[in-house]
Amino acid sequence: DTAVSQTPKYLVTQMGNDKSIKCEQNLGHDTMYWYKQDSKKFLKIMFSYNNKELIINETVPNRFSPKSPDKAHLNLHINSLELGDSAVYFCASSQETGVGVNVLTFGAGSRLTVL
Amino acid sequence: ILNVEQSPQSLHVQEGDSTNFTCSFPSSNFYALHWYRWETAKSPEALFVMTLNGDEKKKGRISATLNTKEGYSYLYIKGSQPEDSATYLCACTLGGYQKVTFGTGTKLQVIP
Numbered sequence: 001d002t003a004v005s006q007t008p009k010y011l012v013t014q015m016g017n018d019k020s021i022k023c024e025q026n027l028g029h030d031t032m033y034w035y036k037q038d039s040k041k042f043l044k045i046m047f048s049y050n051n052k053e054l055i056i057n058e059t060v061p062n063r064f065s066p067k068s069p070d071k072a073h074l075n076l077h078i079n080s081l082e083l084g085d086s087a088v089y090f091c092a093s094s095q096e097t098g099v100g101v102n103v104l105t106f107g108a109g110s111r112l113t114v115l
Numbered sequence: 116i117l118n119v120e121q122s123p124q125s126l127h128v129q130e131g132d133s134t135n136f137t138c139s140f141p142s143s144n145f146y147a148l149h150w151y152r153w154e155t156a157k158s159p160e161a162l163f164v165m166t167l168n169g170d171e172k173k174k175g176r177i178s179a180t181l182n183t184k185e186g187y188s189y190l191y192i193k194g195s196q197p198e199d200s201a202t203y204l205c206a207c208t209l210g211g212y213q214k215v216t217f218g219t220g221t222k223l224q225v226i227p
Contacts, residue, residue, distance in 0.1 A: 033215070035217075040219065041202070041219075041220065042217070042219050042220075043159070043204070043217040044217075045214065045215065045216065045217075048214065056214055090158065090159075094215070098147075098166060099146060099166075100146020100147050100166070100208040101146070101147045101164055101166060101208065102147070102208055102215055103149060103161045103164050104149075104151075104159070104161065104206075104215060105161075106158035106159050106160075107158060108157075108158055109158060
């Protein structure tokens with residue numbers, strides 16, 4: 001199936017650990033994103049990559065490091081996890097179909113719980 | 116307006132009622148306005164994207180309008196059904212092409 005898939009779906013870990021969430025899309029899109037859904041259910045953009053190049057970094061702590069080995073993958077590595085990192089992280093991809101027109105296709109989300 | 120804002124935050128309507136909600140956005144550096152539907156335990160799914168002032172889109176009982184000069188969009192649902200219950204997200208592409216900024220959503224509950 002064509003989709004944006006992210007793994008793991010659930011992740012429970014201790015404070016201070018390092019963890020990664022992986023994202024892959026087989027839609028042939030050029031742009032990929034990470035969004036964080038906060039406690040108020042608000043989707044906040046963290047990073048955006050276009051053809052493996054970082055184009056948006058929204059004042060995210062440098063404990064968060066995205067990596068895009070190719071345009072179909074965008075992984076999120078988080079060092080020294082803190083309680084406040086607990087959230088649902090959504091990966092998305094898009095293809096620009098007109099000037100500034102980027103309709104996002106989302107993954108299912110990865111729920112991170114830091115204890 | 117500096118951010119994408121939606122109102123109301125939530126609403127309950129009776130099955131069969133029509134309803135609408137609002138998205139406000141900065142009118143400068145505007146490229147596109149998106150509406151997404153987000154059901155519980157699922158991912159947001161795109162409903163419409165609009166770019167031009169006066170654009171109107173329709174999909175079944177759901178329609179949307181866009182006013183880029185004053186910076187707002189309306190989403191309308193005609194004859195609400197329980198399956199319409201979801202959070203409706205508005206998002207804008209502002210400034211950089213790939214920066215899609217979401218509003219906080221309107222949570223709709225349709226009561227049978």
